[in-house]
Amino acid sequence: MMKRPASDRGYEKVAHLYDLFDQKENIAFFSQYASCVEEILDIGAGTGRIAIPIAEQGVAVTCVEPSPAMRRVFQQKLTQFPHIRDRITLIADDAHSFDAERTFPVAFLSGTFDHLLDDDERRTSLINIGRHLIPHGVIVFDIFLGLMKDTPLSPAGIVQNGEREFRRFTASRSLPGEMQETQLVFETYHHGRLTERVEDRGLVGVTDRARVHSLLRETGFVVKAEFGDYQRTEFHDGDSLLIMEAEWLGGASGRHPLGGGSWSVSND
Numbered sequence: 001m002m003k004r005p006a007s008d009r010g011y012e013k014v015a016h017l018y019d020l021f022d023q024k025e026n027i028a029f030f031s032q033y034a035s036c037v038e039e040i041l042d043i044g045a046g047t048g049r050i051a052i053p054i055a056e057q058g059v060a061v062t063c064v065e066p067s068p069a070m071r072r073v074f075q076q077k078l079t080q081f082p083h084i085r086d087r088i089t090l091i092a093d094d095a096h097s098f099d100a101e102r103t104f105p106v107a108f109l110s111g112t113f114d115h116l117l118d119d120d121e122r123r124t125s126l127i128n129i130g131r132h133l134i135p136h137g138v139i140v141f142d143i144f145l146g147l148m149k150d151t152p153l154s155p156a157g158i159v160q161n162g163e164r165e166f167r168r169f170t171a172s173r174s175l176p177g178e179m180q181e182t183q184l185v186f187e188t189y190h191h192g193r194l195t196e197r198v199e200d201r202g203l204v205g206v207t208d209r210a211r212v213h214s215l216l217r218e219t220g221f222v223v224k225a226e227f228g229d230y231q232r233t234e235f236h237d238g239d240s241l242l243i244m245e246a247e248w249l250g251g252a253s254g255r256h257p258l259g260g261g262s263w264s265v266s267n268d
């Protein structure tokens, strides 16, 4: 099967509805990493859902985003935040090939690692991200484990916005090569009448914790912490969310990215 390019992993038709439904409470989680540095790298930044609040804290955010539709929504949102415009750089590329021509103390991927479809893509992406980190720089990313379940098209949320109601439906099926396709259907109703129906097919790769550990080791990272939720609760076997925090050891020693003697963000 032909692998779909990173620019088309399921957002082209539905990007304008993304923020309505992605209400993951992880902005505070990723912002903690930004609070200790002056600049940060957001890979798979999407609509800027996390990058914009971080830039509002005064931190410069370099964003990498391969989907043209997501970048359009991001750019459109930025017109409402002229005061942070010079703190955001948006690069049209993907995790394994982007070149920001500089290094950062922290890189994060929110909801992006799952879109890396096989170990080759995960490995080249981690190597490329490492290349963009200062020595002892930190990478943080979340992964949804156990994505292999097949499910029929079912309701997956309703959002009321003024006179309009948005309904989302999802279905998943496993594809050969440890990939999972998610069918996404969005319906918009105005005064109860269906006015728009859009459908897209998302693509994610299925992996597990042991393989991610091994890929991180192979690409010069050492795991520093693993969480099972965005409140920084320690990961336990059986958790469906795994958040990895790892330090890049691939280079020579250098300035500590998060300041002080301990590089980890505190649990307080």
Ligand SMILES: C[S@@+](CC[C@H](N)C(=O)[O-])C[C@H]1O[C@@H](n2cnc3c(N)ncnc32)[C@H](O)[C@@H]1O
Pocket: 006, 007, 009, 011, 022, 043, 044, 045, 046, 047, 048, 049, 050, 064, 065, 066, 067, 070, 093, 094, 095, 096, 109, 110, 111, 112, 115, 116
């Ligand atoms: C679930 S969305 C998350 C967006 C944003 N990080 C957030 O949390 O709101 C995943 C994003 O990853 C992007 N993406 C998919 N494949 C990618 C790749 N290989 N490299 C970088 N980004 C990728 C998608 O275009 C999409 O914008």
